[in-house]
Amino acid sequence: MIENPPITLLDNAGQTQNSSDCGAEIIELELDILGEPVHLRISAEQRQAKLADIVPMARRLSTRLALVVLGKLRENGKHVPCRKGCSACCSYCLIPLSVPEAFRFTEEVMAMPTDRGRAVMQSSLETARTMLAERPAEFDFNKSAETDYQAQISRLRGWCAGLQLACPFLSEHLCMLYEQRPTACREHIVTGSAGKCEADVADEPQVVRMPVSILECLGELTAELEQSEVEAVMLPLTLPWVQENLERAEQTWPAVGMVKSFAEIVKAKASENSATAIAQI
Numbered sequence: 347m348i349e350n351p352p353i354t355l356l357d358n359a360g361q362t363q364n365s366s367d368c369g370a371e372i373i374e375l376e377l378d379i380l381g382e383p384v385h386l387r388i389s390a391e392q393r394q395a396k397l398a399d400i401v402p403m404a405r406r407l408s409t410r411l412a413l414v415v416l417g418k419l420r421e422n423g424k425h426v427p428c429r430k431g432c433s434a435c436c437s438y439c440l441i442p443l444s445v446p447e448a449f450r451f452t453e454e455v456m457a458m459p460t461d462r463g464r465a466v467m468q469s470s471l472e473t474a475r476t477m478l479a480e481r482p483a484e485f486d487f488n489k490s491a492e493t494d495y496q497a498q499i500s501r502l503r504g505w506c507a508g509l510q511l512a513c514p515f516l517s518e519h520l521c522m523l524y525e526q527r528p529t530a531c532r533e534h535i536v537t538g539s540a541g542k543c544e545a546d547v548a549d550e551p552q553v554v555r556m557p558v559s560i561l562e563c564l565g566e567l568t569a570e571l572e573q574s575e576v577e578a579v580m581l582p583l584t585l586p587w588v589q590e591n592l593e594r595a596e597q598t599w600p601a602v603g604m605v606k607s608f609a610e611i612v613k614a615k616a617s618e619n620s621a622t623a624i625a626q627i
C-alpha cells in the first residue's frame with residue numbers, strides 16, 4: 347500500500363480549496379509553451395517528502411505539457427502518427443528513468459497484487475539479464491555526467507536496436523503499465539511517418555524536442571537536492587539499481603521546498619528552450 351503523496355498537481359478551484367484547508371501550500375507556475383500560456387498549481391503539504399513523492403505530480407505535468415505540444419503540432423498541420431496500438435517506439439529496451447521515477451516505480455511494483463507484481467518483475471529482470479550480458483565494456487548504464495538526455499539516448503540507441511529487445515512492459519502492442527509509464531514515454535512524440543520508429547529502419551524518426559522535458563527537470567532536481575551529478579536509470583535495470591540505492595530512496599526534504607526548486611527548474615527550462623522549440627513546430 348502506497349501512502350498518498352504530499353505533492354499534487356491541481357486542476358480546479360475546488361481542489362485548491364481542499365488543499366488550502368489541509369494546510370498545504372499552493373505553488374503557482376506560469377509557463378509559455380509554444381506561445382500558449384499554461385497556468386499550473388501544485389499543492390505541497392507541510393511535511394517531508396521522498397524523491398519518489400514528486401513523481402505522480404510530475405507524470406501528470408508531463409502528460410499535460412505533451413498534450414499542449416500535440417495540439418500545437420496538429421494546429422500547424424504536422425502529421426503525428428502516434429496512436430494506441432502503435433508500439434514501434436516501445437520496441438527498444440532503452441527507456442531512461444530519472445532517479446525519483448526509479449524509486450516510485452519500484453514502490454508501485456512492490457505494491458501490486460502478487461501475480462501482477464511477479465509478472466512485471468520477471469519481465470524486467472529477464473531483459474536486464476540480457477542487457478547486462480551484452481553490455482559493451484565502455485557503457486556505464488546508470489551514471490552519466492551528461493545533462494543532455496537526447497545525446498545519451500542517441501549514443502545508446504544503435505546498441506539497443508541491435509539487441510532487438512522490446513521494452514519488458516510491452517504486451518500485445520500495449521503498455522502493461524500505462525498509468526505509471528515513465529515521463530520519457532509521455533514526452534516521446536514524433537512527426538511524419540511512424541515507419542521510421544521501427545527498430546530495423548536505418549532512418550531516425552522525427553522526434554519532437556519538448557519545450558520542457560519533465561524527465562530532465564526531475565534529473566536536475568535530484569542533482570540539486572543530493573548535490574550530485576545528473577543520473578538516468580534504464581527502465582529494465584531499475585529494480586536491481588534501486589536495491590543498491592535504498593538509503594537514497596528513504597532520504598527526505600520538505601515537500602514545499604522540493605516543489606519550489608522543481609518549479610524554478612521547469613521555468614528555467616521553458617525560457618531556455620522556447621526559441622528552439624518554436625522553430626521545430
Ligand code: SF4
Pocket residue numbers: 435436441513514515516517520521522523524527528531
Ligand atoms: S513503459 Fe510502456 S509506453 Fe514506455 S516503452 Fe515500455 S511499453 Fe512503451
